[in-house]
Amino acid sequence: MPRKVTSTSTRDRIVEIARELFAEHGYTGTTIADIARGLGTTTAALYYHFDSKAEILDAILAEPMAAYADMAERATHGRLPPEEILGGYVDFVAETRHVLPLVTADPRIHTVLDERLPRRPQEMVDAIVATLAGPRPSRAALIRAHAAFAVVKEATVAALGSDDELSRADRREIVAAALRALRKG
């Protein structure tokens, strides 16, 4: 990874502070002044490091978005068994847990996502669910696929709580519950 020699610590601190504030108050609900206060400086200082508020958001989302696109691609075109698709989503949620609430929380962020991702998030979710449901799924099978997807998405967040890592036992329990939701009988 090419890394600038000059210290990027101030820039990184801005991203970190903005991430927390965005997650708590939303993107629109957080002002540049809020971020500057968290950093201990003024808004003008921020604009030395970033050209706009939206650019800070970009810096926060770039990596998670790439990870999301990767995960979705593997899930839909990797010919993986359901448990690996579901497990992969659990891992993705656990890895990006700090930005996930942000993304779902503010409608204005959808614009950014639509511009940067290969496909729109809703399409990617639909593709994953369709893969889980299998070819020519019945309506009931589609509902079960949505159910399984809901489990890996929400139960992972719940299990993480305020922790940073997910235990193996928790991961197993979540994937097992999702598989039961997916499969009848």
Place this chain on the structure above:
Amino acid sequence: MPRKVTSTSTRDRIVEIARELFAEHGYTGTTIADIARGLGTTTAALYYHFDSKAEILDAILAEPMAAYADMAERATHGRLPPEEILGGYVDFVAETRHVLPLVTADPRIHTVLDERLPRRPQEMVDAIVATLAGPRPSRAALIRAHAAFAVVKEATVAALGSDDELSRADRREIVAAALRALRKG
């Protein structure tokens, strides 16, 4: 229900238009001018019917919030079997589908909710999940309860799609999937 004799149709139209705009762009992301434009009038006209933007939000949320508090109360203190708790939540989601995305979408709305509800939403969710998990639950049982709750919440939204009502078959399928997620083996 006491109902004013004078027509409330303009007021109702405002609420309806605001509901749609809030759901799509979020509360903060929607301006009074946006609502006025949708109504075909000016911002000043709006202020004849409502004293503030927040009051419009109140009008939208009042009924769903009461329904939510009811549902949560029955779920936690009604000594109901899990399938009735889960089914009750499915019905609640189906009934309030037009405002639900709004509530989860904008962090600023949390303030309104905290003020009007008997308990904070997160506490109410935790109480329902705890009831589903049973007395002295293991960590695994708690995760399964979260999983079941996720299913009724998300799969119902998915099944509804753009429809207004949920078929009996869909409802059965969702509750069954949630129960499988809840119960091991």
Place this chain on the structure above:
DNA sequence: GTCTATATTGTGATAGAC
């Protein structure tokens, strides 16, 4: 790299005529 000061725009809300 950070500051003070300020330009600029958007938004919630009000005044007063009709």
Place this chain on the structure above:
DNA sequence: GTCTATCACAATATAGAC
């Protein structure tokens, strides 16, 4: 009940000194 006009304020962003 709705209008035109406008206020007050907050928020993004910039200018220029240090």
